[in-house]
Amino acid sequence: MAEATRPLPSLKELDTRPFWEATKGKQLRYQKCDACGTVVWHPRGHCTGCTNGTLSWHTASGNGTLYSYSVVRQSYHPFFRTLVPYAIAWVDLDEGPRVLSNIVGVGDPTTDLACGQRVKLTWEEHEELSIPLFTPA
C-alpha cells in the first residue's frame, strides 16, 4: 500500500490557482484592492470592499501572530492519523490575512503553544507547489 500523503490543494480551482502557483517559488501571496485598499483573503476574482476595484497580488513577509489553535489528538485520515498530536491554527499575517495552517517545529504542541505568540512562515515542498506552514518565531 502506498504511503499516505498530505491532501494537496487543487491547481484547477480558478480563484486560488495564482496563489498556489506562486508557492512553487515560495511566495506567500495575498490580494489587495488598488481602489479601496481592502485586503482580500481567501483569494478571489473580485474585491469585497468595492464593486469596481482591481485586486493586485502582494507578497507577505511570512510573519504573523497565532490567533487560535487546537491540537488534534484523534484523526481517522490515513495521513493525518500518523501526525497526531498536531496543531491546526488560525494565523494573522502582519499584512492582514487570517490564514489557516499547521504549527510545526514545536516540541510538544499540547503545552508549548499560546494564542498571541509570534510565528513565522516555513515551507513544505511538494512537486508542483509548496505548502505554507508556520513555526514559532
Added chain:
Amino acid sequence: MSQTRDAAIVGIHEYPSRDVEGELSPLQIKAQSAARALEDAGLNWRDVDAVYDAGEGGPMSGLTIAEYFGLKPNVIDTTNVGGSSYEYHAAHARRDIAQGKARVALLTYGSTAHSNMARIGVGGRGGLGVQPGDNMESFVGMTLVANYAMAARRHMYEYGTTSEQLAEISVATRLHAMRNPQAVKAMEDLEFLNIRETTIEDVVNSRMIADPLHLLECCMISDGGGAVVIAAPEVAKDCAKTPVWILGTGEATKYPENGGDITTSAAAQSAPQAFGEAGVTPTEIDIAMIYDSFSITVLALLEDLGFCPKGEGGSWVEGGRLRFDRPDDGPALNTDGGGLSSNHPGMRGIFLLIEAARQLRGESTSQVTDAKLAVAHGNGGMLGSRHCAGTVILGRD
C-alpha cells in the same frame, strides 16, 4: 411591538431509534416521522400543501420528497444550511403561511449517519477542495472537533473561560438525558461507557479529542430523524394539541474574516432579529434549545443570544444554572439531553424545535413548570470558521 400569531407548530415526532442497524433508509425515517407528526396534529397527508427539505435524502429533494410522500405541494423549499436548516424551514414556513401561500407545512429529517459509520466528528477533511475557501484550508488536516476547539481556545484566551465551566453544559444535558428514556436507550445502543449522570470532574478527566475539548464535550453520532408540522391559525385551532406559535425568527451567516472574532457566532446577528420580532427578551425565556454539537457551541451561543454579555458565559453557567429544575436562574438547556447525550445524526436542528414544542405543551421528560417561551437556535456548519445561524422564538397562548 405586538406579537403576531401567523403560524404554529401543531405536530411533532422524534424518530425513537438512534441505531437502525442499516435496516432503514433516511427517506423511510422521514416518511415514518412525517406520518406520526401528522397524526400528532390530527392531520393527514392530504392536508399538507408545503414541503421543506434539507436534501439529506438525495438530489432534487423537493421533487423526490413530494413524490415519495405522495404530495402535490404549492410551496417547495430546499434550503440547506446544515444543522440550522430546520430553524430556517420553520421561519420560511411561517412566512409562506402568513402570505397565504400555504396552510400546512411539513418539515422532515432522516439520517443513518451511525449505520453508515459516517464518523462526522473525527475524520480528516479531504482535499477535493472545489470551493476556493476550502482549497486554502484542506491541507491542514482539520477535524470537526478541532474547528470548534479553536473557538474554545480563543474564548479561554480572551475571557479566562475554563474547561470546568464548559463542562457545566455537558453535565446539565446529561442530567436531562438520564431522565429521557429515549436518550438512555440511545446511549445504550451507541455503547456509551458509564451511562449515568456526570460530574464536572468526569468531563474534564475524559480523553482529550482536540485541545481544549474533551470526549464528553463532543456530541454523539447517531441515526435518527423527525418531523414537524406547522399550520396556519385557522388549521391550528382544530388540531389535536396546543399550538406552539412561531413568534419571531432570524437568520445570519458567519465566515472567516481578517481580524474577525471567532468567539462570536452568527447568532449575534440572528438573535436580535428574532427576539425583536417576537417582542420578548432573553430574560423571559424558559427553555433554551441550543445546538450542542460541542460544549463551546452552547457557551458562545448563550452569549450571542443575549442571556449574558460576551465573555461572561463561563461564570454565568456555573453552579448548575442550566438544569431544568432551576427555573428562577434562567432558561433550562436542552431538556431532551441534546446532541451531547440524546440525538445527533448530523443535522440536529429539527430536534430543537421538537423539544421546545414538547416543553410548551407540557410533554417533556424534564418538564419546566409552566414553560411559556422557548428559543430554538440552530448552528449549521462550523463554529470556528463558517456557519449559518437560525433563531426561532416559540410561545404558547
